[in-house]
Structures are given as C-alpha cells and as structure tokens.
Amino acid sequence: MNLDFTPDERDFRLQVREWLRANVPTDRRPDDGAEMLAFDKAWQRKQFDDGWAGISWPKEYGGAGLSLIQQLIWFEEYALAGGPYLGTFFVALSHAGPTLIARGSEAQKAYYLPRILKGETPWCQGFSEPGAGSDLASLRTRAVVDGDDLVVNGSKIWTSLANWSSYQELLVRTDPDSRYGGITWVIGQMDLPGVSIRPISCMHGSADFCEVFYDDVRIPLKNVVGGINDGWNVAMATLGFERGTAALAEQIEMSRVVEELIALAHERVGPDGTRPAIQDDEIAARLATLRAEVAALRAMSYASISRAQRDLVPGSEGTLIALYNTETLQRIYRMSTDLMGPDMLDLDASPSRWTTQYLRSIMQTIAGGTSEIRRNIIGERLLGLPRGR
Amino acid sequence: MVDLVVSVEQQQIIDSVADYLGSKLPVARLRPDAKSPSEMSLWSEMGALGWFMMALPESAGGVGLGEVEEALVFRQLGRHLLSPNVIASAIGARVAAARGQADLALAIAAGRTRVALANPIGPVAIGERVDGRFQAFDAEGADWLLVLDDAGSAALAPREAIRWRTLSSAIDGVTLHEAILAGARCPVGAPATFGGHVLLRLLAASMLAGLCEGARDLASEYAKVRQQFGQPIGAFQAIKHKCSDMALRADATGALVNFASITVAARRDDAEFQATAAKLLGGQYALLSGKEVIQVHGGIGFTVECDAHHFLKRAHLYDQIGGGVRRQQRLLLAQPAPEMAA
Structure with a gap:
C-alpha cells in the first residue's frame, strides 16, 4: 500500500x-x-x-x-x-x-x-416514479416499439434539474411481464413533443426538483443504451459512478467545512453565553469526531479508486461510502446549527448560509438511494444476510 | 503510486497470522470451560513468528518491513482479542533499539523477554527517572513495564523499580495492576522525538479495527442461522441494519488505519493527526459494535456461553490505551489540520 x-x-x-x-x-x-x-x-x-x-x-x-x-x-x-x-x-x-x-x-x-x-x-436522471421510489424495479412508465421509435407514456418524479436539462437517463418498462428483465435504459431528449415538466419546490428553497410527464413521446430506437430489456443491468453496472471520483470533491469540501466549523467554534460564543463554543465539551467532542470521520471517508475513497484502478470487480464499497458520506454530511451541518444558536433562524446571519445548507443536507439520505435501502444492500450483498419479504 | 489495496505479499502475511490465531488462539479460548491456553504461554512462539519485530530492521534481527505491515498484523491480533501487551512488545523493542540496546530489543521482539503495557492515570513525568501512577495490563511475569506519555517519550521500567498493587480486573482473561513509579530509574528510555504516542495510537487503532471486523462477523453469522418468526433474524431490517452499520464502522476504521499506517511509515507531517483520528474513530466504533454484537445475539448474548461480551469488554480495554475517546477527541482537536493535498 x-x-x-x-x-x-x-x-x-x-x-x-x-x-x-x-x-x-x-x-x-x-x-x-x-x-x-x-x-x-x-x-x-x-x-x-x-x-x-x-x-x-x-x-x-x-x-x-x-x-x-x-x-x-x-x-x-x-x-x-x-x-x-x-x-x-x-x-x-x-x-x-x-x-x-x-x-x-x-x-x-x-x-x-x-x-x-x-x-x-x-443531463438529468429519470429513474424514480410516483409508484417506484426505493422499489425502483417496479417502475411502470411504458415504452412500446413502433417502427423505429419507442413510444413512451407515463411519468417520472423527483427528477432534479429536469427543467434545465437537455437529456435524460430514462428507464422505461418495455416488458410488463418481467420485473428486472423488462426495463430499458434510453436517452430521452427533454424538448421532444409530449414531454412536460412540473417543478416542485423543496424545503430548502430550490424549485429544481421536478415531475416529468410523457404523453406519446416518440424516442428513436437508436437512443437505447445496451439493448431493449437490458436497462436494469445498464443502470446497476454504473450505479457506482454516481459516487466515483466526484465523491472526492464532495469529501474535500466536507473537510474544508469541518475546519470552517472549528474556526467558527473558536469565534462564536458557546451555549453558556460567555466562553467560546469550542470550550463546550459536547461541541468539541462532536467536532473532533467529524474531523476523524471525514478523514476516514477520504481513506475509503482512496481505497475505492485503488480498486477501480486495478480493475477489481466493484464490491459494495460504493454503497458503504455513499451511506457514510451522506450521514456524515448531515452531522456536519447539524453541528453548524448548534454553533449558530438562535442565529440559525436568520437565513442571512452568515455568508456561509449554514441554515440553507443544513436544510439541503436533509435530502441527502433520501435522494439517490435512501439510507435504509443502502443498509439493505450492505447487509445482503456484503454480509450475505437473507433478503426480507 | 497511490494504492490502498493490500498487496499479494501483505495478504500472505495477513493469512498466515489469521491461520495461526484461528487454530491456536480462537476467541473461544476466553470461555470459562476452555481448554486452549492463553496467549501468555505462547508469547515466545508469537515472537518467533515475527509479529513484534515487523518494523525492526533486518540488520537488528527484525523482519525489516514497516508500520504498514505491522498495522495489518495487529488488526488480526485485535480481531482475536489479544492482550494489549502485543503493543508493549512491539514498541518496547523499538525503545530498546533506540537506546542502542540491541540484545534487549531482540529479546523483547522475539518474545523471550516480556513487557507489559501501562496506561498513565493522571500526570506523569517520563525521562531518565519516571514519576507517576499507572495501570498495567497482564503484568504478571513481565520483566519490564512500558510507559508512554502524550508527547512521544517512552521508557521501559524494570519490574523491581515499581510498587505494585493488584486490582480487580473487569476484563475476562486480563489481569490489572496499579503500578506506582516514584523517581524510578529507567535507563532504557527514549525522548519525545521517538514518537511513541503515534505508534501507540496507530497500533491500538489497528486492534480496534480488527475488533470491529470480528464483532461484525460474529453478529452477521449468527443473524443467518438464528430463526425467529419462521425466518433467520438477519432477514429483518431491524437486525440487518445493525449488521450493516457494524460493516460500515469496520470499513471506515480499517481504511483510516491503513491510511494512517502509511503516513506513520513515511514519517509524514500528518502522521500524528491520522493516527489520532484512527484511534478516536476506532474507540468510538468498537464500543458501538461491541454493544451491538451482544444485542443481535439476544438472550444468549449476555451470557458467558457466548463470545459476544468479550468484544465489548476488550473494546473498552483497547479504547483506554493511550486514553479513551474523549481524550482522543481533545488530542485530535489540538492537532493542526493536515494539508489536504500532500
């Protein structure tokens, strides 16, 4: 090593x-x-x-x-x-x-x-549907081959930035009789006739989370990636990319934020109203643990990239990293609210916009895979525990 | 080239250590009715396998590898819940070598001379003379006591220079003594530049990482076979998620220990930061996993017929080495932030 x-x-x-x-x-x-x-x-x-x-x-x-x-x-x-x-x-x-x-x-x-x-x-990611969230394979947006086209009908939801995207990674149901083997991964153009987009406002103030509707949308067959009914494999084979090297940028940003919080804890008055926040035992303890956790995250990412470099078959490490990353991120921004005290209620109290970031962090353990599903994946694929019903 | 995957050679070392421990020192040795001997009687055998001399140069009779391989070995020792004195032997041999006492270094590293680990209780002064009160682990039959402070100094205190008092140990299979040193002459010592505290934190963190792995495996294997409500309990998310969290804690600690061991071996500026972070996280996570392995086992989990409780008890023992989680948190906050891109 x-x-x-x-x-x-x-x-x-x-x-x-x-x-x-x-x-x-x-x-x-x-x-x-x-x-x-x-x-x-x-x-x-x-x-x-x-x-x-x-x-x-x-x-x-x-x-x-x-x-x-x-x-x-x-x-x-x-x-x-x-x-x-x-x-x-x-x-x-x-x-x-x-x-x-x-x-x-x-x-x-x-x-x-x-x-x-x-x-x-x-691009945006058209995976989730109103009836297919954690249970992604139950997706029902229908696509039927007609001549050289797929004709798509249905809707997607929780599609971040659909309103600003040119294309979409679109998962559609091409065989209603096969759960995993009836899904196709197709490149969807967002400005095709029959596509309509409804933005949904989120708790942290952004309105780029969208619902997308498909009404007889014709997508050329040449846009299919990996073959008709091979979409689940295409989606799974690349699931790890969502958190590849890009996750490192996030983690270094997280290290930077933890250091910023430590500095903030020296500047701001702590809960006893007199001493700096860093003198508070619990605040100090949590900050120290956050420092260690972001150090561990970095080590895990280095290890993951090392395995990819050697072309080793990716295991569940991507899921471990994603789970740890998102939960640590939430702990980091939760820390900021304790340091800000009552000022956390004022969105403009700090140029770092801690409260907005904190509220935004809440979605991280849901979007892109909930912590609960990630724990299922770790338990079943890494530890070999039996699947539940 | 950046590479955090263990090499084929490193894997061979890990496998050979795991094989030996699996057959000679399984965790089941700690059961009340166990027939297998304790590791104390196998000290020279373990020494002969080179475990305490991984980082000792070949010219001094050692294996001539470094802290990276040493940490990998110690992870296995932690996984099998060995006495903390394995750390005392590895660091004690270095103290003797640093002092030019090659024969003593080799005798300690080969397991012929035994060293017990001591934890300071309150303020200590470590130099040519040592003052302070310590807790010593498995000190019976040890010739020396290894004492360290938070600044990097270390000394080997001869047995006869110590006033001993037997304490009532909370940890099965580990004896506990109070050791009082009052101006005790300790000619075999090393100054702060020796960096004993960093080695101590790294090796303790490594044992904690191994303990996290052992707890994860014990819990998840049980969750596959124990049936309730007509199915293995591991099929229930309440149990599955506990096991997954144990897997995450083991992976996070293990990756950080690997990272830290490389910085220690390379004497990088951030070695103390990384080793302290690893010790902090290892302590925190091992204590959690040590508790959860009992919980997953249900009723049998808190009986002595099940091995689970040893993981919790040894997690506390290892956590105390060089100071527990709260102390490590203070120590880590006192460190400068490492340069992000070395």
Missing part, C-alpha cells in the same frame, strides 16, 4: 493548481434560474477549451484520456481552489457520461460525450 504520487502526477497537480487558481470563477454561482444554467455552461466550456474537461474520459470523445488518479488529483485541487458545484452538469459528468463510456454504442459516445464536455448539454 502506498500514498505516494509519481513525479508525473505531482507535476500534473501543479499544473492543475495553477490553472484553477487563474480560472476558477470569482463570482458566486447563482443558486437558481437561467443565470445558474448560463454560469454552469460557461464554466464547463472554459474547462473544455483549456483541455481540463473529462480528465479520465477517452480522448476520442473530447476527454483528456488520463488516469483515475489524475482525475482524483483534479477533484482534490478543484475543491481546494473553491471550484463551483458541478450543478446542472453533475449527472452528465458523474453518471450519464460514465454510463455511455461503459455501455453506449460508438455512435452514442461520439455524439453525446463531447457535447457534455463542451458544456452544451446538462
């Missing part, structure tokens, strides 16, 4: 650091609206133009063709430089792109991947 970067990798890190220092946007990323989309597109385009988009994506599709370790270095430096949240490009970069690289046809890769890297096409 080893933590040494090679001379080439260290060199790469310095180049990344220098470029990010000069180019990370200095103005704050807009939280919402068309300005947010324009910001994300311009920033992604800038990275592409200077050769920094898709570090580990193949060169022939516009990527830099470098290693996973270099991708890791990129995300570490990105977080250290205060690079903006991937935002509307998160699904495209962290999930849709890697899925296409793994399972897409040559034509699909050649068409869609460069458009992601150039900042032209944000």
Whole structure:
C-alpha cells in the first residue's frame, strides 16, 4: 500500500493548481434560474477549451484520456481552489457520461460525450416514479416499439434539474411481464413533443426538483443504451459512478467545512453565553469526531479508486461510502446549527448560509438511494444476510 | 503510486497470522470451560513468528518491513482479542533499539523477554527517572513495564523499580495492576522525538479495527442461522441494519488505519493527526459494535456461553490505551489540520 504520487502526477497537480487558481470563477454561482444554467455552461466550456474537461474520459470523445488518479488529483485541487458545484452538469459528468463510456454504442459516445464536455448539454436522471421510489424495479412508465421509435407514456418524479436539462437517463418498462428483465435504459431528449415538466419546490428553497410527464413521446430506437430489456443491468453496472471520483470533491469540501466549523467554534460564543463554543465539551467532542470521520471517508475513497484502478470487480464499497458520506454530511451541518444558536433562524446571519445548507443536507439520505435501502444492500450483498419479504 | 489495496505479499502475511490465531488462539479460548491456553504461554512462539519485530530492521534481527505491515498484523491480533501487551512488545523493542540496546530489543521482539503495557492515570513525568501512577495490563511475569506519555517519550521500567498493587480486573482473561513509579530509574528510555504516542495510537487503532471486523462477523453469522418468526433474524431490517452499520464502522476504521499506517511509515507531517483520528474513530466504533454484537445475539448474548461480551469488554480495554475517546477527541482537536493535498 502506498500514498505516494509519481513525479508525473505531482507535476500534473501543479499544473492543475495553477490553472484553477487563474480560472476558477470569482463570482458566486447563482443558486437558481437561467443565470445558474448560463454560469454552469460557461464554466464547463472554459474547462473544455483549456483541455481540463473529462480528465479520465477517452480522448476520442473530447476527454483528456488520463488516469483515475489524475482525475482524483483534479477533484482534490478543484475543491481546494473553491471550484463551483458541478450543478446542472453533475449527472452528465458523474453518471450519464460514465454510463455511455461503459455501455453506449460508438455512435452514442461520439455524439453525446463531447457535447457534455463542451458544456452544451446538462443531463438529468429519470429513474424514480410516483409508484417506484426505493422499489425502483417496479417502475411502470411504458415504452412500446413502433417502427423505429419507442413510444413512451407515463411519468417520472423527483427528477432534479429536469427543467434545465437537455437529456435524460430514462428507464422505461418495455416488458410488463418481467420485473428486472423488462426495463430499458434510453436517452430521452427533454424538448421532444409530449414531454412536460412540473417543478416542485423543496424545503430548502430550490424549485429544481421536478415531475416529468410523457404523453406519446416518440424516442428513436437508436437512443437505447445496451439493448431493449437490458436497462436494469445498464443502470446497476454504473450505479457506482454516481459516487466515483466526484465523491472526492464532495469529501474535500466536507473537510474544508469541518475546519470552517472549528474556526467558527473558536469565534462564536458557546451555549453558556460567555466562553467560546469550542470550550463546550459536547461541541468539541462532536467536532473532533467529524474531523476523524471525514478523514476516514477520504481513506475509503482512496481505497475505492485503488480498486477501480486495478480493475477489481466493484464490491459494495460504493454503497458503504455513499451511506457514510451522506450521514456524515448531515452531522456536519447539524453541528453548524448548534454553533449558530438562535442565529440559525436568520437565513442571512452568515455568508456561509449554514441554515440553507443544513436544510439541503436533509435530502441527502433520501435522494439517490435512501439510507435504509443502502443498509439493505450492505447487509445482503456484503454480509450475505437473507433478503426480507 | 497511490494504492490502498493490500498487496499479494501483505495478504500472505495477513493469512498466515489469521491461520495461526484461528487454530491456536480462537476467541473461544476466553470461555470459562476452555481448554486452549492463553496467549501468555505462547508469547515466545508469537515472537518467533515475527509479529513484534515487523518494523525492526533486518540488520537488528527484525523482519525489516514497516508500520504498514505491522498495522495489518495487529488488526488480526485485535480481531482475536489479544492482550494489549502485543503493543508493549512491539514498541518496547523499538525503545530498546533506540537506546542502542540491541540484545534487549531482540529479546523483547522475539518474545523471550516480556513487557507489559501501562496506561498513565493522571500526570506523569517520563525521562531518565519516571514519576507517576499507572495501570498495567497482564503484568504478571513481565520483566519490564512500558510507559508512554502524550508527547512521544517512552521508557521501559524494570519490574523491581515499581510498587505494585493488584486490582480487580473487569476484563475476562486480563489481569490489572496499579503500578506506582516514584523517581524510578529507567535507563532504557527514549525522548519525545521517538514518537511513541503515534505508534501507540496507530497500533491500538489497528486492534480496534480488527475488533470491529470480528464483532461484525460474529453478529452477521449468527443473524443467518438464528430463526425467529419462521425466518433467520438477519432477514429483518431491524437486525440487518445493525449488521450493516457494524460493516460500515469496520470499513471506515480499517481504511483510516491503513491510511494512517502509511503516513506513520513515511514519517509524514500528518502522521500524528491520522493516527489520532484512527484511534478516536476506532474507540468510538468498537464500543458501538461491541454493544451491538451482544444485542443481535439476544438472550444468549449476555451470557458467558457466548463470545459476544468479550468484544465489548476488550473494546473498552483497547479504547483506554493511550486514553479513551474523549481524550482522543481533545488530542485530535489540538492537532493542526493536515494539508489536504500532500
């Protein structure tokens, strides 16, 4: 085991650091609206133009063709430089792109991947339905082959950023008689006739969580990824991408936030009204544990990337990391509310917007897989416990 | 190259240690009616296997590997709930070697000379003379007592320089003594630059990581076979999720210990931070998993006919090494934040 970067990798890190220092946007990323989309597109385009988009994506599709370790270095430096949240490009970069690289046809890769890297096409994830949340395989949005098209009818829900996306990773039911073997993964264009989108406001103030309706939407068969009725395998094979190297950027951001909270605990008056908050035993104890937990998360991610590098079959480590990541994130922002005291009720009390972040963290143990389902997966796949009924 | 996967050679070491422990020192040795001997009678055998000399250079008669392999071995020792004195032997041999006492170092590392681990109770002064009150583990028959402070100093106190009092041990199979040193002459010692505290935290964290793994496996294997309401209890989410949390705690602690062991072996600036974080998390998580392994077992879990309670008791024992969770939290907060990208 080893933590040494090679001379080439260290060199790469310095180049990344220098470029990010000069180019990370200095103005704050807009939280919402068309300005947010324009910001994300311009920033992604800038990275592409200077050769920094898709570090580990193949060169022939516009990527830099470098290693996973270099991708890791990129995300570490990105977080250290205060690079903006991937935002509307998160699904495209962290999930849709890697899925296409793994399972897409040559034509699909050649068409869609460069458009992601150039900042032209944000993606969203059309998996959940009103009747298919944790029980994803029960999804019922119907697709019937008609000539060269799939004709889609039904609805999806909890689709983050559907209102700003060009494409969708769409799971549809192509065989009602086979649960897992009757699902197809298809590239859905969001502006096709028959697609309508209803944004839903969330508890933390954003309105980018959407319901999407499909009314005789015709999607060309050439948009199917991995074959008709092979969608469950395509979705499962790439489930780990949701939390691949991109999770590292999140974790470094979490380390940064923990250090910010420790500084905050020295500045702010604690619960006894006289001494700094850090003098409070429970606050100090929780901050120390958070420091250790984010250190452990980083070690787990390094281990996961090490396994991917060796092409070892991914185990359940992605699920372990996702569970730990999201629950630790909630503990971190919960800590901020204790440090802010009554000021947590005032959204503008701190430029760090702790309360908004705290409220946003609540969804993390639900979106993308609930903690409960993750614990089932760990119990059944990693420990071999029997499935429940 | 960054790589946190154990190598083939490292896996061979792990397997050989696990094989030996599985046949000679299973956790079942702690049962009241057990016929198998305690590890105290096998000390020189374990020494001969090289476990206490992993990081001792070959020129000094050691194995010539480093803290990474040593931590992997100690994870297995923790998984089998061995005496904390395995740590005393590994660090004690280093103290003697640092002091130029090659023969003593080798005798300790080979398990021919026994060292007991001591935990400070209250303030201590460790130098050429040692002052302080300590708790010593499994000290009967030990020739030396290893004492350490939070700054990195360490000393080997000769048995006859110590005033002993037998305490009533809460931990099955481990004896407990109060050891009082009043200006005791300890010529075999090492100053703060020796960094004994970092090694202590790393090896204790490693044993805690192993304990988390052992508890996870004991609980989940039982959950597969114990039937209630017509099905294995592991099919119920209430039990399954407890087991999954034990798996997460074992994985998090193990990954952090691996990471920390590399920083310690490379003498990196963040070694103390990482080792302290690992000890903190290991203590916190082992105490949780030690309790949950009993809970998953239900009624038999709190009887001495089941091994589960030993995991909780040894979790407390290992947690106390170098100071418990609350102390580690204070120590970790006192550390500067490590540079994120080394």
